Amino acid sequence: DAKTTQPPSMDCAEGRAANLPCNHSTISGNEYVYWYRQIHSQGPQYIIHGLKNNETNEMASLIITEDRKSSTLILPHATLRDTAVYYCIVREDDYKLSFGAGTTVTVRA
Amino acid sequence: AAGVIQSPRHLIKEKRETATLKCYPIPRHDTVYWYQQGPGQDPQFLISFYEKMQSDKGSIPDRFSAQQFSDYHSELNMSSLELGDSALYFCASSLGLAGLTQFFGPGTRLTVL
Numbered sequence: 001d002a003k004t005t006q007p008p009s010m011d012c013a014e015g016r017a018a019n020l021p022c023n024h025s026t027i028s029g030n031e032y033v034y035w036y037r038q039i040h041s042q043g044p045q046y047i048i049h050g051l052k053n054n055e056t057n058e059m060a061s062l063i064i065t066e067d068r069k070s071s072t073l074i075l076p077h078a079t080l081r082d083t084a085v086y087y088c089i090v091r092e093d094d095y096k097l098s099f100g101a102g103t104t105v106t107v108r109a
Numbered sequence: 110a111a112g113v114i115q116s117p118r119h120l121i122k123e124k125r126e127t128a129t130l131k132c133y134p135i136p137r138h139d140t141v142y143w144y145q146q147g148p149g150q151d152p153q154f155l156i157s158f159y160e161k162m163q164s165d166k167g168s169i170p171d172r173f174s175a176q177q178f179s180d181y182h183s184e185l186n187m188s189s190l191e192l193g194d195s196a197l198y199f200c201a202s203s204l205g206l207a208g209l210t211q212f213f214g215p216g217t218r219l220t221v222l
Contacts, residue, residue, distance in 0.1 A: 034210075043113075043199050043213035044152060087151070096142060096165055097201075097211060099151040 003027070003090040009104040012082075018075040020103055022088030025069045032091040033064060035073045036099075037084040044087065044099075047073065078107045111136055113202050113214030121220045122190050130185040130217045134202030140164070141183040142211055143175060146197040158183055159205070190221045 005023040012018040024033060035047040048055055048062045050071070055062045061074040075082055087102035114133040122128050134141050140159045144152040154167035158177035169175075172190075177183045181202075187194060197218050201211040 038152075041197060041216070041218075043201075043215050046210055046212060049210065095140075095203075096154040096157060096167065097144075097152075098154065099144075101151060 003092075003098065004088045004100055006086075006088050006101065006103045008101065009106070012075075012078045012105060012107050014080060014107055014109050015077055018078045018082065018105060018107070020073040020075075020086050020088075020105065021070065022073070023070045024088070024090050027068050027090050033062070033068075033071050034089040034091050034097065035060070035062065036087045036089065036097070037082075038087070038102075039081075039084040045084075047086075049091070078105075080107050080109065083107045113200055113212055115198075115200050115214040115217050117217060118215065119218050119220075121222065123222055124190055124192065126190050126221075128187045128190060128219060130187070130198050130200075130219070132183045132185070132200030132202075132214060134181050134183070134200075135212055138202035138204050138212075139181055140203045140205060141177055141181065142201040142203075143169075143183070143185050144199040144201065144213075146199065146216075147193075148196070152197075152199060155185070187219075192221050195219060195221045 034049040036044040038044045050062045064071045085102045116131045142157040143155040146152040155169040157165045161177045175185045197216045199216045201213045203211045
């Protein structure tokens, strides 16, 4: 069973913020939300992760709802190089990453 | 910063041949994960090692085996190759099982003819 649900695709204008939603309604208390992205056929790239609080790093911000049932990844100023498949992953107790069907983000000039 | 190294980057084999893929984790990382990504598919977990012991196992065929060595590098051995084994194989490493963040290598593209 997929633990996360993401829209299959979305477009974003270059220079604008991209907001990527993810639903994880069955998340348990000790499970983290991870975001990775994969630019065509390259190795998945770690973006950010969080447990309860909102997080920000040089790449993105992660907003997690208070009930932890959903989250949003924010790319503040999307560039053409941000075109990729974005995966929202709930990290299970056995530590492996279970990739579901992510969101294909296309940034347009 | 040093990243995960995988070799070879590309490999072409015939059916029923064997292949060995190598992974060198980020220095001081002691946990290695292997993932397989078929054409048009999402990465799928195969197997992981922590401190040279198998820590978890996914949908890895019996024809595949893997190990982690004393220097923490890992090798994925694939025998009796089938056409369906053609895929990208990614290795990731982390610091400890509870190290949370896995960092991925560039992958090995295996083509079975």
